[in-house]
Amino acid sequence: xxxxxxxxxxxxxxxxxxxxxxxxxxxxxxxxxxxxxxxxxxxxxxxxxxxxxxxxxxxxxxxxxxxxxxxxxxxxxxxxxxxxxxxxxxxxxxxxxxxxxxxxxxxxxxxxxxxxxxxxxxxxxxxxxxxxxxxxxxxxxxxxxxxxxxxxxxxxxxxxxxxxxxxxxxxxxxxxxxxxxxxxxxxxxxxxxxxxxxxxxxxxxxxxxxxxxxxxxxxxxxxxxxxxxxxxxxxxxxxxxxxxxxxxxxxxxxxxxxxxxxxxxxxxxxxxxxxxxxxxxxxxxxxxxxxxxxxxxxxxxxxxxxxxxxxxxxxxxxxxxxxxxxxxxxxxxxxxxxxxxxxxxxxxxxxxxxxxxxxxxxxxxxxxxxxxxxxxxxxxxxxxxxxxxxxxxxxxxxxxxxxxxxxxxxxxxxxxxxxxxxxxxxxxxxxxxxxxxxxxxxxxxxxxxxxxxxxxxxxxxxxxxxxxxxxxxxxxxxxxxxxxxxxxxxxxxxxxxxxxxxxxxxxxxxxxxxxxxxxxxxxxxxxxxxxxxxxxxxxxxxxxxxxxxxxxxxxxxxxxxxxxxxxxxxxxxxxxxxxxxxxxxxxxxxxxxxxxxxxxxxxxxxxxxxxxxxxxxxxxxxxxxxxxxxxxxxxxxxxxxxxxxxxxxx
RNA sequence: GCCGACGUAGCUCAGUGGUAGAGCAACGGUUUCGUAAACCGUAGGUCGCGGGUUCGAAUCCCAUCGUCGGCUCCA
Numbered sequence: 001x002x003x004x005x006x007x008x009x010x011x012x013x014x015x016x017x018x019x020x021x022x023x024x025x026x027x028x029x030x031x032x033x034x035x036x037x038x039x040x041x042x043x044x045x046x047x048x049x050x051x052x053x054x055x056x057x058x059x060x061x062x063x064x065x066x067x068x069x070x071x072x073x074x075x076x077x078x079x080x081x082x083x084x085x086x087x088x089x090x091x092x093x094x095x096x097x098x099x100x101x102x103x104x105x106x107x108x109x110x111x112x113x114x115x116x117x118x119x120x121x122x123x124x125x126x127x128x129x130x131x132x133x134x135x136x137x138x139x140x141x142x143x144x145x146x147x148x149x150x151x152x153x154x155x156x157x158x159x160x161x162x163x164x165x166x167x168x169x170x171x172x173x174x175x176x177x178x179x180x181x182x183x184x185x186x187x188x189x190x191x192x193x194x195x196x197x198x199x200x201x202x203x204x205x206x207x208x209x210x211x212x213x214x215x216x217x218x219x220x221x222x223x224x225x226x227x228x229x230x231x232x233x234x235x236x237x238x239x240x241x242x243x244x245x246x247x248x249x250x251x252x253x254x255x256x257x258x259x260x261x262x263x264x265x266x267x268x269x270x271x272x273x274x275x276x277x278x279x280x281x282x283x284x285x286x287x288x289x290x291x292x293x294x295x296x297x298x299x300x301x302x303x304x305x306x307x308x309x310x311x312x313x314x315x316x317x318x319x320x321x322x323x324x325x326x327x328x329x330x331x332x333x334x335x336x337x338x339x340x341x342x343x344x345x346x347x348x349x350x351x352x353x354x355x356x357x358x359x360x361x362x363x364x365x366x367x368x369x370x371x372x373x374x375x376x377x378x379x380x381x382x383x384x385x386x387x388x389x390x391x392x393x394x395x396x397x398x399x400x401x402x403x404x405x406x407x408x409x410x411x412x413x414x415x416x417x418x419x420x421x422x423x424x425x426x427x428x429x430x431x432x433x434x435x436x437x438x439x440x441x442x443x444x445x446x447x448x449x450x451x452x453x454x455x456x457x458x459x460x461x462x463x464x465x466x467x468x469x470x471x472x473x474x475x476x477x478x479x480x481x482x483x484x485x486x487x488x489x490x491x492x493x494x495x496x497x498x499x500x501x502x503x504x505x506x507x508x509x510x511x512x513x514x515x516x517x518x519x520x521x522x523x524x525x526x527x528x529x530x531x532x533x534x535x536x537x538x539x540x541x542x543x544x545x546x547x548x549x550x551x552x553x554x555x556x557x558x559x560x561x562x563x564x565x566x567x568x569x570x571x572x573x574x575x576x577x578x579x580x581x582x583x584x585x586x587x588x589x590x591x592x593x594x595x596x597x598x599x600x601x602x603x604x605x606x607x608x609x610x611x612x613x614x615x616x617x618x619x620x621x622x623x624x625x626x627x628x629x630x631x632x633x634x635x636x637x638x639x640x641x642x643x644x645x646x647x648x649x650x
Numbered sequence: 651g652c653c654g655a656c657g658u659a660g661c662u663c664a665g666u667g668g669u670a671g672a673g674c675a676a677c678g679g680u681u682u683c684g685u686a687a688a689c690c691g692u693a694g695g696u697c698g699c700g701g702g703u704u705c706g707a708a709u710c711c712c713a714u715c716g717u718c719g720g721c722u723c724c725a
Contacts, residue, residue, distance in 0.1 A: 118654065214720030215653025222721075226653055229720070257718095261661065270698080270716055329724095346725090377725075380651055385718090395725060473724095492725075530725050561682040588682075596686035610684055622685055630685080 008059035027053045030065045040067040043076045052197040068236040078103040080199040081234040086110050087190040088130035099163040107233030119228050124210040138203035139181040146176045164193045207241035208234035256539035257386040275384040275391030282552035303370040308350030314340040320349040329377045347373035351399040352506045360510040366402035373397045387536030394531040400523040411457035418494045421527050427483040434471030434478045441475050442500035450498035451477040475501035485541040496525040545602040549646045555582040556598040560610030567614045
């Protein structure tokens with residue numbers, strides 16, 4: 001073999017290249033670049049793929065050395081920390097078997113089968129302590145190709161590692177690898193079936209924390225073994241960990257269930273049943289205000305409002321197919337005069353009934369029916385969550401019936417509406433085009449047509465979107481929109497679906513220009529989703545401090561002492577006349593006390609009135625957050641300011 | 651539904667086998683105050699519900715309901 005053949009050219013991120021003898025690793029490359037890089041190196045990207053630092057390089061590879069500075073390296077860190085955790089658990093709990101331990105957003109988890117022991121929060125501290133020992137031991141993580149799969153399977157089975165055995169069996173033809181964890185004498189102290197990649201050694205792990213334990217199922221299948229899962233997080237720097245924990249705290253501070261108690265927003269009752277929400281006056285005010293806005297916006301866009309019954313004969317859901325395909329989420333039948341009736345789980349069949357109540361001409365289309373329609377769906381008890389996951393909720397549901405030619409502009413119009421609504425509430429968003437899933441109804445042509453129109457609408461609005469391949473529902477391609485709230489969390493947002501099923505089942509049609517019947521296109525769409533989820537999300541988005549246009553109480557009028565009551569009443573009277581929601585607090589508490597209470601209730605404006613204001617015929621304005629808005633002014637000026645703020649919805 | 655934790659006054663929580671407690675809120679009184687908690691007093695709980703162990707249970711056990719953290723898709 002000539003020397004030339006063993007030489008390899010490696011391309012670096014800046015486009016420059018280096019030449020090596022074969023048998024060099026990414027670590028060697030780092031060393032050749034600089035000592036500093038060599039010391040900081042934790043892994044590498046080879047041709048865009050994240051790999052171990054000790055991966056052998058091949059001719060023509062594009063290589064980037066990863067350090068803690070690179071965001072991708074967090075994946076390495078977390079995955080390796082997962083192995084450290086698994087090793088710690090097996091050290092502490094004899095007989096514990098390991099399942100899988102992937103990285104997830106902001107952390108990782110590992111699933112275990114620990115016969116005879118239930119993990120508790122106290123155990124987490126023990127496991128953390130054991131993990132620190134493993135870090136201190138600075139074990140090396142070494143990739144090891146399994147030479148003899150059957151022998152390894154045998155080993156796993158002897159050790160009782162049946163989950164690993166199952167995985168290996170499945171991957172036997174994918175060049176399966178183990179990661180060996182070796183002590184300083186290169187003795188293998190632990191191993192795990194793993195695709196990698198990993199950090200070179202455990203000593204690099206600095207900041208981690210185990211967060212919670214939970215149940216899970218092997219392979220996510222509830223018919224299989226129940227496992228115990230530990231969730232944890234890991235970061236390169238203690239400061240990053242600290243910041244992450246702060247973020248979790250912030251999320252907890254914003255929790256809508258917690259804020260509900262503080263601000264008197266909603267309740268659920270054992271006597272009534274879980275997942276059924278009672279809206280207290282404060283939150284009902286917010287909702288009613290949103291609904292008024294919603295109606296206004298829809299009216300302006302040519303929607304017509306409808307109302308449909310909350311129960312219907314089973315026949316309806318037989319025709320729609322809900323009974324067959326959605327039956328397990330529907331409440332059981334009630335007997336009405338010998339016929340089975342059901343609570344409505346969806347509004348679409350009802351809207352179709354209205355559409356079909358007369359013959360429709362192409363001249364009538366598009367028809368846009370909108371309803372704040374309350375539906376009831378069975379959700380398993382374990383998944384219920386405050387207002388965000390409930391059993392009875394009101395959807396801002398609409399169904400558009402149109403011709404194929406109108407489809408694209410209907411979707412464009414919807415995207416425009418979404419933009420208006422989301423900007424109003426201060427959410428940023430991102431669109432996903434969900435395409436045909438594996439199991440589907442309808443023809444390929446129909447799917448292609450509908451998906452094409454959805455995509456064309458996204459393009460014509462210049463919207464950034466991602467394709468979610470196979471993410472459509474079995475009867476419809478759709479656009480899902482995800483929202484990002486004030487602290488960057490993602491929420492399920494608006495959605496639009498082109499139904500390829502119901503128009504056929506119900507024979508939804510119109511008379512075309514040609515005098516013939518044509519099947520109508522039916523679009524489902526929701527902007528807010530459900531009032532329950534949306535309002536629950538808004539509480540967290542605003543951390544309970546609703547903007548003035550939504551605030552349950554917009555102004556608190558606070559007279560300093562009894563002799564100012566009369567003046568304060570006249571102020572409140574004028575606020576009322578102006579259509580504002582105000583409260584006069586005449587209690588004999590100190591002014592500080594009443595200000596504090598108004599602050600804690602997140603009332604946007606406080607008007608303090610005392611001798612000075614009575615004399616000058618003004619009000620002393622205090623804003624709940626903005627010190628700069630603190631000043632005295634005439635009531636008319638304040639009303640103007642308030643009016644502008646409400647109209648602008650800021 | 652499953653795994654785990656939890657359930658004490660309106661709220662937040664203390665009390666782990668021996669007479670149910672605190673702070674805030676509520677109520678009564680005093681205070682009339684200038685931008686985030688005045689003072690004094692009163693009342694409030696079959697300790698989620700049901701069973702069991704015990705001389706004795708908020709406390710230990712069982713069952714049940716609910717809540718919370720997760721487990722699968724989703725409004």
